[in-house]
Amino acid sequence: DIQMTQSPASLSASLGETVTIECRASEDIYSNLAWYQQKPGNSPQLLIYDANSLADGVPSRFSGSGSGTQYSLKINSLQSEDVASYFCQQYNNYPFTFGSGTKLEIK
Amino acid sequence: EVQLVESGGGLVQPGRSLKLSCAASGFTFSNYYMAWVRQAPKKGLEWVATISTSGSRTYYPDSVKGRFTISRDNAKSSLYLQMNSLKSEDTATYYCARGGVWNNYSWFAYWGQGTLVTVSS
Secondary structure, X not given: OOOEEEEOOEEEEOXXXXXXXXXXXXXXXXXXXXXEEEOOOXXXXXXXXXXXXXXOOOOOOEEEEEEOOXXXXXXXXXOHHHOEXXXXXXXXXXXXXXXXXXXXXXX | OOEEEEEOOEEEOOOOOEEEEEEEEOOOHHHEEEEEEEXXXXXXXXXXXXXXXXXXXXXXXXXXXXXXXXXXXXXXXXXXXXXXXXXXXXXXXXXXXXXXXXXXXXXXXXXOOOEEEEEOO
């Protein structure tokens, strides 16, 4: 199985800041990576697919990058509505696996 | 508007069975792979099962293989998860999710609101 190591586990940042969340795969996943946002009490929502493609309706302050085994999600100009948990997921191989999540809070 | 509405969750004793349903609307259900993903309380996400567009192919992780069965009824735009021999570690919110169009290696673009399954005596 492909292990997805996500960091940091939690993150506190100020409004307007830029934050970056990292995800490392245990083997090459060829950019078959998605990022999801899960706000408290809600179901996950797709942010990024294919490592760097923005899902419909997602603000452009979210961006994804990476290749091979290393990927990142960047949030520019942090807003209060970005308070959430963020998860990466690889879909290169079965079983699909998720990172353990990053909880983002506002300072 | 794409909608996925799960139902069938509840409290069940260890070793018993439960069947979850997901009613889909707003898209051509028969064109998409569909999946179940679960989330234990205060924990991360775990993929549980995927089914092909026709239902002929299914995929499971080892943690549920042989106990869970995913199925679909394209005429009813519905997805199901039959869960047998339930264990306490199966306690989670179960989400129905839409996979790829004709593609089994894809992200989950839409998720339902989830249904809670609690396995306890």
